[in-house]
Amino acid sequence: xxxxxxxxxxxxxxxxxxxxxxxxxxxxxxxxxxxxxxxxxxxxxxxxxxxxxxxxxxxxxxxxxxxxxxxxxxxxxxxxxxxxxxxxxxxxxxxxxxxxxxxxxxxxxxxxxxxxxxxxxxxxxxxxxxxxxxxxxxxxxxxxxxxxxxxxxxxxxxxxxxxxxxxxxxxxxxxxxxxxxxxxxxxxxxxxxxxxxxxxxxxxxxxxxxxxxxxxxxxxxxxxxxxxxxxxxxxxxxxxxxxxxxxxxxxxxxxxxxxxxxxxxxxxxxxxxxxxxxxxxxxxxxxxxxxxxxxxxxxxxxxxxxxxxxxxxxxxxxxxxxxxxx
Amino acid sequence: xxxxxxxxxxxxxxxxxxxxxxxxxxxxxxxxxxxxxxxxxxxxxxxxxxxxxxxxxxxxxxxxxxxxxxxxxxxxxxxxxxxxxxxxxxxxxxxxxxxxxxxxxxxxxxxxxxxxxxxxxxxxxxxxxxxxxxxxxxxxxxxxxxxxxxxxxxxxxxxxxxxxxxxxxxxxxxxxxxxxxxxxxxxxxxxxxxxxxxxxxxxxxxxxxxxxxxxxxxxxxxxxxxxxxxxxxxxxxxxxxxxxxxxxxxxxxxxxxxxxxxxxxxxxxxxxxxxxxxxxxxxxxxxxxxxxxxxxxxxxxxxxxxxxxxxxxxxxxxxxxxxxxx
Numbered sequence: 149x150x151x152x153x154x155x156x157x158x159x160x161x162x163x164x165x166x167x168x169x170x171x172x173x174x175x176x177x178x179x180x181x182x183x184x185x186x187x188x189x190x191x192x193x194x195x196x197x198x199x200x201x202x203x204x205x206x207x208x209x210x211x212x213x214x215x216x217x218x219x220x221x222x223x224x225x226x227x228x229x230x231x232x233x234x235x236x237x238x239x240x241x242x243x244x245x246x247x248x249x250x251x252x253x254x255x256x257x258x259x260x261x262x263x264x265x266x267x268x269x270x271x272x273x274x275x276x277x278x279x280x281x282x283x284x285x286x287x288x289x290x291x292x293x294x295x296x297x298x299x300x301x302x303x304x305x306x307x308x309x310x311x312x313x314x315x316x317x318x319x320x321x322x323x324x325x326x327x328x329x330x331x332x333x334x335x336x337x338x339x340x341x342x343x344x345x346x347x348x349x350x351x352x353x354x355x356x357x358x359x360x361x362x363x364x365x366x367x368x369x370x371x372x373x374x375x376x377x378x379x380x381x382x383x384x385x386x387x388x389x390x391x392x393x394x395x396x397x398x399x400x401x402x403x404x405x406x407x408x409x410x411x412x413x414x415x416x417x418x419x420x421x422x423x424x425x426x427x428x429x430x431x432x433x434x435x436x437x438x439x440x441x442x443x444x445x446x447x448x449x450x451x452x453x454x455x456x457x458x459x460x461x462x463x464x465x466x467x468x469x470x471x472x473x474x
Numbered sequence: 475x476x477x478x479x480x481x482x483x484x485x486x487x488x489x490x491x492x493x494x495x496x497x498x499x500x501x502x503x504x505x506x507x508x509x510x511x512x513x514x515x516x517x518x519x520x521x522x523x524x525x526x527x528x529x530x531x532x533x534x535x536x537x538x539x540x541x542x543x544x545x546x547x548x549x550x551x552x553x554x555x556x557x558x559x560x561x562x563x564x565x566x567x568x569x570x571x572x573x574x575x576x577x578x579x580x581x582x583x584x585x586x587x588x589x590x591x592x593x594x595x596x597x598x599x600x601x602x603x604x605x606x607x608x609x610x611x612x613x614x615x616x617x618x619x620x621x622x623x624x625x626x627x628x629x630x631x632x633x634x635x636x637x638x639x640x641x642x643x644x645x646x647x648x649x650x651x652x653x654x655x656x657x658x659x660x661x662x663x664x665x666x667x668x669x670x671x672x673x674x675x676x677x678x679x680x681x682x683x684x685x686x687x688x689x690x691x692x693x694x695x696x697x698x699x700x701x702x703x704x705x706x707x708x709x710x711x712x713x714x715x716x717x718x719x720x721x722x723x724x725x726x727x728x729x730x731x732x733x734x735x736x737x738x739x740x741x742x743x744x745x746x747x748x749x750x751x752x753x754x755x756x757x758x759x760x761x762x763x764x765x766x767x768x769x770x771x772x773x774x775x776x777x778x779x780x781x782x783x784x785x786x787x788x789x790x791x792x793x794x795x796x797x798x799x800x
Contacts, residue, residue, distance in 0.1 A: 169500075169501075169502050172498065173500070174499070174500065174522035174523065175495075176495050176522065176523050176524050177524055178524070179524065179589065179590075180586065180589070193522050195748060196500035196502065196519050196522055197500065197502050198502050198503055198504070198505065200748055260506065263505065263506070264505075418750065418785065419785050422521060422526055422750045422781035422782070422783070423750070424744065424748045424749065424750055455748040456748070457748070459744065459745050
């Protein structure tokens with residue numbers, strides 16, 4: 149493998165800096181899912197922690213470095229999960245955290261960012277507009293801008309999941325990774341390709357937000373004008389060139405899935421695994437549902453990367469309507 | 475503390491025998507629950523494993539000992555979770571597992587017991603009738619009967635949760651434990667009272683299945699004629715004397731909660747923690763809801779002990795009706 153921006157020794161060292169509450173997350177085979185999927189399925193569960201997503205693995209690194217440098221403030225754009233995680237990590241280290249998000253982000257995510265003490269600024273547009281605004285704030289205030297997937301700490305944090313996969317699962321054939329900005333995919337992909345090169349690294353993105361997948365396929369940055377998916381956590385339009393370069397080195401495939409498959413995946417995880425997940429976390433199951441032949445009889449790991457959903461929207465998606473809630 | 479049947483050194487040793495997939499489960503503060511509860515709440519999550527409850531900690535011990543002794547078969551009565559766990563642990567060690575359960579147990583639990591390869595026998599009555607039938611099978615076939623809460627391995631397995639609590643949580647004031655047969659309460663209670671005696675051990679049972687709580691309060695076994703609760707996992711009528719003796723030594727209190735509080739607890743765990751739990755696993759939250767003053771400002775740990783629910787019943791309880799499910 150050619151060299152990515154990541155380094156396995158640095159990723160191992162990162163584990164020392166991340167609050168253990170985010171590490172060594174559950175990893176288990178979920179046989180109840182298997183009759184419908186036709187393959188062996190193991191879940192790596194990143195939702196049972198104070199921010200309900202994997203993102204704090206990266207923000208722990210960022211906030212720790214900032215605190216060591218005597219920094220006082222930090223800003224990021226977020227689809228919702230990075231902002232929560234940075235708010236959590238920053239609060240514990242006395243940092244003033246500003247999060248810029250789309251006003252269309254899930255209310256649950258925005259509420260939690262505020263509840264964790266961050267200053268939340270909403271933009272009347274999507275995640276990529278929030279990125280621009282966060283950059284402006286960083287320049288104006290002279291504070292650190294955290295850019296998800298571009299900043300190496302965000303990738304290294306995510307990559308610690310990869311270490312846990314290769315260190316604990318006896319053997320698996322493929323790992324399915326939600327693809328948004330690319331921190332999770334390049335981080336986990338780097339570790340898997342370095343330490344278990346026979347494992348297939350498959351990135352999964354919604355058909356309604358395909359920019360990075362199109363970019364990976366054409367080996368150059370392809371942007372889109374808009375996104376149309378319930379998977380808010382991965383809905384970007386403007387891939388970052390350096391991240392694409394890494395993704396080209398570590399991903400064996402990038403696939404696009406339909407919204408109906410994402411919903412079916414969420415429903416299966418609820419019905420058969422008892423897991424509430426956000427749409428991005430069901431992308432892996434969706435990919436299996438859309439191509440059972442590809443995975444038949446193989447051992448597939450899917451990273452359940454977040455569970456921050458608006459409850460009413462969730463019920464609507466999985467086919468249960470709220471009634472009579474007090 | 476006077477001596478219970480448990481021994482902390484044996485409990486530490488038990489960790490070596492239990493598949494690590496069931497150990498070191500997530501333990502985290504859940505701030506999103508706190509505004510409604512008025513106290514600091516940490517969750518010990520026992521649902522993210524192949525059997526979705528804590529019960530395999532005990533069945534791993536049982537099955538391991540049986541396998542070491544060259545045993546071929548084992549039988550237990552189960553409300554549903556022990557049976558799944560014994561089926562899982564027995565399958566991995568080549569044991570023939572028979573589970574006796576009530577035909578009124580949740581379909582999801584019964585289906586999983588069968589799917590894990592156990593022979594399932596249903597009785598036309600409740601858990602205590604299943605206990606009698608399992609004992610008859612054991613005598614007739616000359617095989618080991620696993621009696622939940624009576625058999626020390628089931629308590630020692632549960633007690634490993636206690637070790638993880640006192641070893642990982644910096645400090646907490648009380649632990650809320652679902653009370654059924656008493657394995658979880660006496661196991662965790664023993665460890666907490668041995669290693670962190672200042673922590674209040676509070677057992678929680680439904681008003682509709684109060685036998686053990688009544689027994690604890692009167693310091694003698696009190697049975698009931700029937701049970702009436704959705705918390706199927708803790709619905710016993712006939713407390714075991716030896717378990718009551720231990721409970722009298724380790725429990726600071728035993729409280730009874732209403733069904734409406736259990737449902738409110740399940741809903742809160744879904745809405746604010748993104749967790750699907752079975753009714754027994756919401757007993758701790760229910761106890762806080764019924765007595766906020768008691769817990770105000772304190773740090774309370776609640777063990778979320780299982781997530782095996784029938785999905786349709788679950789939606790009915792938490793206030794969302796299934797529609798249009800394909």
